[in-house]
Amino acid sequence: MTQPMTYILKNGRVVDPANGRDGIFDIEVRDGVIARIGVDLPVPEGTPILDVPASCVVTPGLIDMHVHLREPGQEHKETVASGVAAAVAGGFTAVACMPNTSPINDSAAVTRYILDKAQEAGLARVYPIGAASVGSKGGQMAEIGELKAAGCVAVSDDGHPISTALLMRRVLEYAGMLDVLVIDHCEDPSLKGEGVVHEGAVATELGLRGIPGQAEELWIERDITLAGLTATSFHVAHLSTAGSLRAVRAGKARGIAVTCEVAPHHFVLTDEALRGYDTNTKMNPPLRPQADVQALIEGLADGSVDAIATDHAPHHADEKALSYDQAPFGITGLETAVSLTFDRLLHAGHIDLTRLVELLSVNPARILKVVGGALHQGAPADISVLAPDLPVTVRAATQKSLSKNMPFEGWTLRGGVAATIVGGRLVYRNAAVDGLAAWPSAPVQ
Amino acid sequence: MSAPAPVTALRGRHLLGISDLATDEITLILDTAHAMREVGERAIKKVPALRGRTIVNLFFEPSTRTRTSFEIAEKRLSADTLSLAVSTSSVVKGETLLDTVSNIEAMAPDMLVVRHASSGACHQLARHCRARIVNAGDGLHEHPTQALLDAYTMRQHKGSLEGLQVAIVGDLLHSRVLRSNLLLLRKMGATVRVAAPRPLVPVGIEALGAVACRTIEEALDGADVVMMLRIQLERMQNNFFPSLREYFTLFGLTPARMALARPDAIVMHPGPMNRGVEIASEVADGPRAVILEQVANGVAVRMAVLYLLGGGTEE
Numbered sequence: 001m002t003q004p005m006t007y008i009l010k011n012g013r014v015v016d017p018a019n020g021r022d023g024i025f026d027i028e029v030r031d032g033v034i035a036r037i038g039v040d041l042p043v044p045e046g047t048p049i050l051d052v053p054a055s056c057v058v059t060p061g062l063i064d065m066h067v068h069l070r071e072p073g074q075e076h077k078e079t080v081a082s083g084v085a086a087a088v089a090g091g092f093t094a095v096a097c098m099p100n101t102s103p104i105n106d107s108a109a110v111t112r113y114i115l116d117k118a119q120e121a122g123l124a125r126v127y128p129i130g131a132a133s134v135g136s137k138g139g140q141m142a143e144i145g146e147l148k149a150a151g152c153v154a155v156s157d158d159g160h161p162i163s164t165a166l167l168m169r170r171v172l173e174y175a176g177m178l179d180v181l182v183i184d185h186c187e188d189p190s191l192k193g194e195g196v197v198h199e200g201a202v203a204t205e206l207g208l209r210g211i212p213g214q215a216e217e218l219w220i221e222r223d224i225t226l227a228g229l230t231a232t233s234f235h236v237a238h239l240s241t242a243g244s245l246r247a248v249r250a251g252k253a254r255g256i257a258v259t260c261e262v263a264p265h266h267f268v269l270t271d272e273a274l275r276g277y278d279t280n281t282k283m284n285p286p287l288r289p290q291a292d293v294q295a296l297i298e299g300l301a302d303g304s305v306d307a308i309a310t311d312h313a314p315h316h317a318d319e320k321a322l323s324y325d326q327a328p329f330g331i332t333g334l335e336t337a338v339s340l341t342f343d344r345l346l347h348a349g350h351i352d353l354t355r356l357v358e359l360l361s362v363n364p365a366r367i368l369k370v371v372g373g374a375l376h377q378g379a380p381a382d383i384s385v386l387a388p389d390l391p392v393t394v395r396a397a398t399q400k401s402l403s404k405n406m407p408f409e410g411w412t413l414r415g416g417v418a419a420t421i422v423g424g425r426l427v428y429r430n431a432a433v434d435g436l437a438a439w440p441s442a443p444v445q
Numbered sequence: 446m447s448a449p450a451p452v453t454a455l456r457g458r459h460l461l462g463i464s465d466l467a468t469d470e471i472t473l474i475l476d477t478a479h480a481m482r483e484v485g486e487r488a489i490k491k492v493p494a495l496r497g498r499t500i501v502n503l504f505f506e507p508s509t510r511t512r513t514s515f516e517i518a519e520k521r522l523s524a525d526t527l528s529l530a531v532s533t534s535s536v537v538k539g540e541t542l543l544d545t546v547s548n549i550e551a552m553a554p555d556m557l558v559v560r561h562a563s564s565g566a567c568h569q570l571a572r573h574c575r576a577r578i579v580n581a582g583d584g585l586h587e588h589p590t591q592a593l594l595d596a597y598t599m600r601q602h603k604g605s606l607e608g609l610q611v612a613i614v615g616d617l618l619h620s621r622v623l624r625s626n627l628l629l630l631r632k633m634g635a636t637v638r639v640a641a642p643r644p645l646v647p648v649g650i651e652a653l654g655a656v657a658c659r660t661i662e663e664a665l666d667g668a669d670v671v672m673m674l675r676i677q678l679e680r681m682q683n684n685f686f687p688s689l690r691e692y693f694t695l696f697g698l699t700p701a702r703m704a705l706a707r708p709d710a711i712v713m714h715p716g717p718m719n720r721g722v723e724i725a726s727e728v729a730d731g732p733r734a735v736i737l738e739q740v741a742n743g744v745a746v747r748m749a750v751l752y753l754l755g756g757g758t759e760e
């Protein structure tokens with residue numbers, strides 16, 4: 001079947017927290033937007049019907065607000081095209097990509113290049129995040145106005161913390177004036193030193209140099225204080241410790257507009273995973289001890305964590321084949337996030353479906369101020385169809401990302417992705433889900 | 446009832462660290478070393494145990510004494526040996542460790558003795574190599590043959606390791622010698638007290654079984670064995686302590702401090718020593734120092750390890 005312009009997603013369980021909806025609904029998609037949503041919608045003559053299997057759940061499109069697409073400059077790791085293919089296969093209808101490309105995305109030219117590549121790929125929406133400082137070097141502020149005009153939704157020096165308190169203050173003020181979100185990679189570089197893993201008993205035993213959790217916590221305290229000083233909003237990238245979460249909670253409690261995200265690997269793995277020196281357990285921030293993991297899970301459940309974001313960081317196998325201390329930080333995440341969230345948070349009883357959709361869709365849309373996060377008449381038809389009970393075996397070889405650096409090879413998980421719809425177009429269909437064979441074929445299968 | 450049969454071989458293919466060895470394997474190595482020591486006392490210091498075996502010593506980090514010790518051990522066992530000092534400057538940055546070693550492996554050595562500046566390098570190689578690997582020191586992680594030769598030396602002087610009070614003082618943070626010794630001594634029932642300036646005490650060292658002491662005096666009090674670790678001169682530049690002078694004042698091993706240990710306590714050092722920094726020459730050259738015995742025992746212990754890993758036939 002070729003892709004219809006108008007169709008009805010029939011009898012799906014729709015979980016749409018932004019509109020207080022959780023029940024069986026039909027969604028009529030027309031020319032890329034949601035034309036109607038309701039119970040037992042009348043079907044005009046000749047309108048194709050996509051029956052939603054009873055095993056599936058229909059949600060607003062998932063948004064990953066922290067990925068690295070590596071293009072321009074590091075196309076051997078990932079391209080915009082391969083990255084968005086991985087995104088839609090992972091259930092994401094949109095991604096926000098960090099500026100640490102080569103060259104750094106600190107100019108409208110690079111932003112437009114990324115957007116052009118995203119347009120060509122035509123899969124997930126791509127929201128570039130511009131650099132906060134020129135070259136992310138922490139000196140001169142980047143032209144945030146120009147970046148915004150070109151299409152950037154936020155600024156960050158990700159990979160590096162925004163260098164000084166004064167620069168952070170100025171960036172918060174200036175970006176705040178332009179209504180551009182500031183995202184910081186919170187880590188005190190001097191305290192990090194040459195650390196490669198979490199500082200603790202495991203690091204000591206393995207002889208790997210440690211990074212204390214306090215390197216992150218100190219920096220978050222700095223940034224929250226500055227967000228208070230400037231009365232602007234600020235977002236913490238990849239928060240990883242109990243102390244960081246305490247700081248964010250305290251900031252929120254005193255009315256500061258701070259939000260934060262947590263990456264799946266930080267609520268799934270502890271630093272025990274370092275044993276054996278698999279370089280796919282090396283990422284920054286590093287894997288933390290059980291007490292931190294427990295605190296993050298509590299924060300994800302109680303609402304103090306706003307979003308799940310993957311920090312998808314593709315690296316070529318040759319780069320990860322270096323010794324542990326020399327291998328680059330980072331793992332891929334786009335194609336495992338949904339399964340890990342279902343298996344380790346939802347089925348483990350920590351969160352319900354509503355919360356899952358808030359973490360993966362509603363809140364990222366709200367924080368980034370982008371379309372999506374809700375399914376209502378007139379909204380773009382960005383829709384994820386999830387399969388909460390689908391048995392999934394993680395295999396790097398079948399993933400769409402160009403890179404295979406992830407520590408979950410062979411894991412069996414409960415929960416996955418059935419289909420992904422972006423702007424009304426079915427861009428991903430999972431043949432392993434019963435009942436989808438009758439759906440149109442999709443560019444990513 | 447009969448006692449369990451004594452172990453006669455190592456269970457693993459490689460010697461990557463003390464962490465992989467059971468107590469009976471440690472005892473087997475030390476007992477075998479005792480027999481090997483005798484070879485070194487003969488006029489013709491050679492046995493044919495490893496004749497026809499090829500051993501490549503791959504040193505990615507400079508070493509004189511460990512490499513020499515392995516080479517002598519290999520020659521005394523009649524192995525064909527080759528030593529490569531792969532200086533990090535000559536390894537093209539970005540070349541994978543595996544690529545470097547695959548080239549050596551293609552020539553079918555039976556064993557690789559590997560030293561590398563990165564912790565875990567030997568473990569990474571062991572996943573891919575056919576040859577048996579002996580860890581000759583990986584980063585800050587382990588230096589198993591050093592701990593074994595230290596244990597051999599302690600056993601020689603003290604009879605048994607069980608119940609010994611061992612003080613280890615110096616740069617604990619950056620020391621693979623500490624980690625391997627701590628693992629071995631705890632497995633064998635010794636108590637290990639450690640002392641260093643606080644910035645050089647690794648986080649979580651107590652979880653590995655060490656008793657952390659605030660002063661060198663506390664660590665030395667009643668010790669049977671005093672082991673000093675080398676202070677690398679560049680540590681001072683990173684503010685781990687303010688000066689070598691102050692280090693010696695607070696943590697140097699002096700005759701006065703040695704008086705706190707048991708009268709029959711021995712003094713050990715893995716070398717190379719910084720006289721006047723971690724240890725006073727009066728102690729280093731004094732009657733209780735066994736530092737050169739450690740070096741001599743190193744050959745016997747390495748012969749034992751190589752023999753046990755490589756002497757048998759492949760199943």
